[in-house]
Amino acid sequence: MQKLPIERLQEIANDIREDIIDMLVEAGSGHGAGPLGLADIFSALYFDILNNDPKNPDWPERDILLLSNGHCVPVRYAAMAEAGYFPKNELKTLRKFGSRLQGHPERLRLPGLESTSGPLGCGLSQGCGIALAHKMDKVNHRWVYVVMGDGETDEGNVWEAAMLASKYKLSNLIAILDRNDIQIDGPTEQVMPIEDVRAKWRSFGWHVIEVDGNNIESFIDACSMAKAVTEQPVMIIAYTVPGKGVDFMEYDFHWHSGAPNPKQAKEALNELRTLGGRIRSEHQ
Amino acid sequence: MTDYNLADYSKKPITEPNRKGFGLGLVEAGDQDVNVVAACADLTESTQMYMFQEKYPDRFIEIGVAEQNLVTVGSGLAAAGKIPFVSSYAAFSPGRNWEQIRTTICLNNQPVKIIGSHTGVSVGPDGATHQMLEDIALMRVLPNMIVLAPADSVEAKKITLAMAKNDRPNYMRLAREAIPIITTIETPFEIGPAYIYRQGVDISLMATGTMTYQALIAAEILAKDGINAEVIHVPTIKPLDRETILKSAQKTRLVITVEEGQIIGGFGGAIAELLAEELPTPMRRIGMLDRFGESGEMDELINFFGLDAKHIVLAAHNILEIKKHKQLQ
Structure with missing residues (x-):
């Protein structure tokens, strides 16, 4: 697969953000801040990092991507549509009756989703199961990526999985923690402090890499480093800005859930299409 | 007496915990298919x-x-x-992890084989915390889940082998103590059917898991009293074998269900739901009556909570008396 230049990946991330706003305003509900913050990571995953085939989603050699924080699925749907898993016009069916794009992802509805998620704390352990199976089968060229939320790590199941991954030296497992500091009820450090995040994961036996999750180049480098680690699972703590790219959503935990209204959506799209006012939008 | 090559259980039956049959069956399933794997939560011996x-x-x-x-x-x-195959005590799995089972196994339709051992009050001295009574209700309510309860160790082995070949999520409940072996290698088992272990016309005793033995003994006692009871063993609690159950209820017009678990939402609940909609039939549900167990030896607990053959006989007489009384009116 020919690598795309970083500038192109950034454009795709921006397209994903526009898709997210379009989807949410059409759906009238959903989650905004997390998906917008994850757009750069998903652009990097689907267009650079993952070894996959949009036209053959069940390709037996593919890398596995689990989205443990299923409420952020708009970013995954948008990235999948951009990558060609399904037509982009289907994005507007998000959360609607009969849609393959359920409010929270369901594996059986949409090819390319590896699991069903939403209830938090279960993705890492499923990733452990898949990584264990690959190790049993002596398959060492397939990577298992698990994207998780930071608020999600309040769940005990996460730490059960953290211990297991380390015990079984699951170096084919790469977790990506979306450290955006917010959860539904407020800032993570007020709702339930999870710091020192790095020390916690290290003490559980993980190799920890910290990265700016909104810097595509850095994130790709972090994944390359993660693949070079042996004998340990890797936790990439990706610091992201919740609501990234839309000024009135950035850093505001109230946008963890909830969709923009049409007026807010227009404002958001204008900002995204002008790259924050730096260029003139063709839509104006 | 039956077409099913049952063991000679009535005098001095051989006993064995049905969890042992599971252990042996799992090894055999592993021999047959390299993809069979196992995981356990610190209870490999149990x-x-x-x-x-x-x-x-x-x-x-x-x-x-x-x-x-x-x-x-x-x-x-x-x-x-x-x-x-994933195993623990049923009180913890599926007791503690129900939502994970719901989302990542049932909604996700992954063929995970959940083994919950130590169900029922027959667990004994460990007491109420470890005597799982609600597992049938918890698993039965989940779409895609198949719920299984072996009568004995021999059947547990067959169920294990059948689970390994089944492409759906499965739950099997097991018991701790040695219980009589009532089936043989020749006794048929498939996921789905209920089996009429004893033909009768006066009353249907429908039992699952460890209680099928008690129902068979109860039928022998009733026979001495001139009552011809039909005994149906229901190893597949979900999906229910509607046809066999309805046919028997149609014939006898009296049903008693027997299980080592809560009757609310449990096996008795399942039969009651079916009969209420398709063929309203006078019935009694024998099982745990909305309460917890306690410490004690298996036999004294089975007796105290009214789950043994003697209590099934009493319930049968009671419900037959009521029927007779109504017919006289």
Whole structure:
């Protein structure tokens, strides 16, 4: 697969953000801040990092991507549509009756989703199961990526999985923690402090890499480093800005859930299409 | 007496815990299919998984005391093409990890095989915390889930082998103590059917799991009183064999269900739902009556909570008396 230049990946991330706003305003509900913050990571995953085939989603050699924080699925749907898993016009069916794009992802509805998620704390352990199976089968060229939320790590199941991954030296497992500091009820450090995040994961036996999750180049480098680690699972703590790219959503935990209204959506799209006012939008 | 080549259980039956049959069956399933793998939450001896662990250490995962992880790791193993058997005490799995089972196994439709041992009051001295009574209700309510309860060790082995070949999520409940072996290698088993172990016309005794033995003994006692009871063994609690159950109820017009678990939402609940909609029939549900167990020996607990043959006989007489009385009116 020919690598795309970083500038192109950034454009795709921006397209994903526009898709997210379009989807949410059409759906009238959903989650905004997390998906917008994850757009750069998903652009990097689907267009650079993952070894996959949009036209053959069940390709037996593919890398596995689990989205443990299923409420952020708009970013995954948008990235999948951009990558060609399904037509982009289907994005507007998000959360609607009969849609393959359920409010929270369901594996059986949409090819390319590896699991069903939403209830938090279960993705890492499923990733452990898949990584264990690959190790049993002596398959060492397939990577298992698990994207998780930071608020999600309040769940005990996460730490059960953290211990297991380390015990079984699951170096084919790469977790990506979306450290955006917010959860539904407020800032993570007020709702339930999870710091020192790095020390916690290290003490559980993980190799920890910290990265700016909104810097595509850095994130790709972090994944390359993660693949070079042996004998340990890797936790990439990706610091992201919740609501990234839309000024009135950035850093505001109230946008963890909830969709923009049409007026807010227009404002958001204008900002995204002008790259924050730096260029003139063709839509104006 | 039956077409099913049952064992000679009435005088001095051979006893064995049905969890042992599971342990042996799992090894055989592992011999048959390299994709069969196992995971356990720190109870390999209790759930009899140690046999598989010894033979196939590379296909066994020790999860530690972490039942939420047990079933979600199982979901991941299944996603990667394995046939995972995951075991613990039923009080913890599926007792503690129900939502994980719901989302990552049932809604996700992954063929994870959940083994819950130590169900029923027959667990004995460990007391109420470890006597799982609600597992049938918890698993029966989940779409895609198949719910199984073996009568004895011989059947538990057959069920285990059938589970390994089944492409759906499965739950099997097991018991701790040695119980009479009532079936033989020749006795048929498939996932789905209920089996009429004894033909009768006066009353239908429908039993599942460890209670089928008690129902068969009750039928022998009733026969001495001139009452010809039909005994139906229901190893597949979900999906129910509607046809066999309805046919028997149609014939006898009196039904008693027997289970070692809560009747609310349990096996008795399942039969009551079916009969209420399709063929309203006078019935009694024998099982745990909305209460917890307690410490004691198996036999005294089975007796105290009214689950033994003697109590089934009493219930049968009672319901037959009421029927007779109504007919006289």
